[in-house]
Amino acid sequence: MCTGRIDLSYVLRAFSKGADGVFIVGCHLNECNYITHGNFHALSMAYLGKKLLGQIGLNPERLKIKFMSGGEGILFTEVMNEFDKKIKELGPLGKSEGIEENALKARLDAVTKLIPYIRLVERERLRLPFKTADEYEKFFTSDEFNKLFTELIVDKLAISQITSLLKEQPLSTGSIAEALGLTPSEVSRHMNTSSRHGLVRYDVDEKRYALASR
DSSP states (O other), X not given: OOGGGOOHHHHHHHHHTTOSOEEEXXXXXXXXXXXTOHHHHHHHHHHHHHHHHHHTTOXXXXXXXXXXXXXXXXXXXXHXXXXXXXXXXXXXXXXXXXXXXXXXXXXXXXXXXXHHHHHHHHHHHSOOOOOSHHHHXXXXXXXXXXXXXXXXXXXXXXXXXXXXXXXXXXXXXXXXXXXXXXXXXXXXXXXXXXXXXXXXXXXXXXXXXXXXXX
């Protein structure tokens, strides 16, 4: 399959099914057999995926992309062995990062729910005209990208994580903050926004938030 068809939903599904790492292999950049140059799309998705993993508390090094030809079997073996060693050093997904199983599921579910929106953001605001790996790395490690990521994705991802948690049971501000690694003030801000949009409600007697539909 051409790496141009790589979608973040595939990567997240692998992690949700228990994979401790995901390795994407594509043909060399600027040597694509198609006019779409889909491997640059895959590179963009990999950088964005790493940023999303870090945002939900997972080690970004669990996702790797490498470009090589079908004739570079020795290189493939070397890179795979290195990646396998790295994943073993990192340990089991979530557990090694100190994230409980239910919280890990909620975080991955939250990102997955945002995929359609993230696709739109990538196409409209993050699609790059560059044709070198260095230019991609420069952009995706820049203050400009970090600003765009914060502006366009961070708050929506936090709210999505919170609603995923509340699907299981009503929770207090403190419990939500602890599960997601947020401060109580951040949770309160997101709850105020979610309440205005009719997503959650606050039970005064129980002092807990619940989904508005519960």
